[in-house]
Amino acid sequence: MGIVEKIKEVEEEMARTQKNKATEYHLGLLKAKLARYRAQLLEPAAKSGGGGTGFDVQKAGDARVALIGFPSVGKSTLLNKLTHTASEAAAYEFTTLTAIPGVIEYKGARIQLLDLPGIVEGASQGRGRGRQVVSTAKTADLILIILDATKSDEQRRLLEIELDTVGIRLNKQRPDVVFKRKTTGGITFTATVKLTKTDEKTIRTILAGYKLHNCDVMIREDITTDEFIDVLIGTRKYIPCVYVYNKVDAISLEQVDKLARTPRTVVISAEMDLNLEYLVDRIWEHLNMVKVYTKKRGVHPDLDDPICMRKGSTIEHVCDGVHRSLAPNFKYALVWGKSSKFNPHAQKVGLNHLVQDEDVVSIFTK
Numbered sequence: 001m002g003i004v005e006k007i008k009e010v011e012e013e014m015a016r017t018q019k020n021k022a023t024e025y026h027l028g029l030l031k032a033k034l035a036r037y038r039a040q041l042l043e044p045a046a047k048s049g050g051g052g053t054g055f056d057v058q059k060a061g062d063a064r065v066a067l068i069g070f071p072s073v074g075k076s077t078l079l080n081k082l083t084h085t086a087s088e089a090a091a092y093e094f095t096t097l098t099a100i101p102g103v104i105e106y107k108g109a110r111i112q113l114l115d116l117p118g119i120v121e122g123a124s125q126g127r128g129r130g131r132q133v134v135s136t137a138k139t140a141d142l143i144l145i146i147l148d149a150t151k152s153d154e155q156r157r158l159l160e161i162e163l164d165t166v167g168i169r170l171n172k173q174r175p176d177v178v179f180k181r182k183t184t185g186g187i188t189f190t191a192t193v194k195l196t197k198t199d200e201k202t203i204r205t206i207l208a209g210y211k212l213h214n215c216d217v218m219i220r221e222d223i224t225t226d227e228f229i230d231v232l233i234g235t236r237k238y239i240p241c242v243y244v245y246n247k248v249d250a251i252s253l254e255q256v257d258k259l260a261r262t263p264r265t266v267v268i269s270a271e272m273d274l275n276l277e278y279l280v281d282r283i284w285e286h287l288n289m290v291k292v293y294t295k296k297r298g299v300h301p302d303l304d305d306p307i308c309m310r311k312g313s314t315i316e317h318v319c320d321g322v323h324r325s326l327a328p329n330f331k332y333a334l335v336w337g338k339s340s341k342f343n344p345h346a347q348k349v350g351l352n353h354l355v356q357d358e359d360v361v362s363i364f365t366k
């Protein structure tokens with residue numbers, strides 16, 4: 001039996017099993033099994049067709065944004081409008097057959113935008129080029145889910161399922177769980193908060209299902225059973241996403257207004273150039289980018305050429321952004337701005353100092 005059939009079997013068993021206290025552990029086991037099969041399905045070595053590798057497009061710029069959607073929702077039209085790239089756009093489905101990169105230049109940052117083939121329901125199971133598309137999506141810092149405003153909203157849920165199936169967790173944080181494998185000593189289980197959505201017994205059942213008999217588990221957040229399995233599997237990607245409804249030129253103002261009020265949603269018309277600047281602003285915001293200006297001694301900072309990094313970056317990242325030789329020869333840095341303890345005055349800091357948006361940094365070497 002192939003993995004796809006095995007998955008189907010487990011899914012059917014889960015559907016048959018009534019959800020109650022008595023079946024909770026059994027369902028937990030099935031969930032773990034399902035997660036394992038799905039992980040296998042995406043391994044490059046899997047025999048069941050396709051493999052799990054994405055399109056081979058080199059990462060470029062300061063961040064990567066992937067366009068995901070069903071065929072003919074306007075992904076290529078959008079790429080062409082936002083970047084100086086020509087990706088074929090046409091009225092028939094599956095116009096785009098591979099990944100086409102373009103670059104958005106914004107606030108001194110270079111954001112790579114990836115146009116991808118349309119995916120179909122079941123993409124994650126290997127239908128169409130779906131597996132390659134969703135694997136490529138895993139490499140993105142932000143996913144734009146492109147939706148056709150003239151079509152049913154079911155498309156959004158279906159796309160979310162496809163991405164979830166390949167291990168992409170949209171708009172979620174990695175669960176706050178410490179998990180350590182050991183060679184002896186059995187299982188140590190600690191929860192620092194009250195667990196209302198899962199319990200110790202379920203978790204121990206799952207650990208047994210994975211043949212994990214020696215490990216430390218410390219749960220610091222009220223997680224679900226599924227979230228615990230995510231931690232065990234370990235290869236989940238936590239990626240923010242923005243829902244983009246295209247073709248709003250073709251629906252009523254009332255409908256546009258309703259869509260626009262949904263969280264994390266932007267309404268646009270790629271063809272009519274509606275709201276595209278606003279979309280780029282939101283892309284920037286959700287990428288959580290910070291830009292830092294560097295300053296040489298005795299001169300003003302260079303405001304035209306900031307270094308752009310993801311939020312959570314340090315002085316070490318700033319050094320690497322200037323030149324590879326800088327960090328190894330680093331002595332100290334002076335930082336002005338929000339991250340300085342003495343703002344508006346400078347603070348002397350080391351490589352581990354976290355920078356904030358619009359900081360000015362001077363680096364001193366040995």
Ligand SMILES: Nc1nc2c(ncn2[C@@H]2O[C@H](COP(=O)(O)OP(=O)(O)OP(=O)(O)O)[C@@H](O)[C@H]2O)c(=O)[nH]1
Nearest residue numbers: 072073074075076077089090094095096118270271
């Ligand atoms: N009314 C309207 N039509 C649009 C808009 N954007 C794109 N289209 C049309 O939608 C059709 C599909 O556009 P594409 O850009 O090829 O769509 P795609 O998502 O890249 O399609 P695939 O590559 O086949 O998956 C074309 O006929 C476009 O002219 C829009 O904002 N409004």
Ligand SMILES: [K+]
Nearest residue numbers: 072090092095
């Ligand atoms: K098309």
Ligand SMILES: [Mg+2]
Nearest residue numbers: 075076095096
């Ligand atoms: Mg296309």
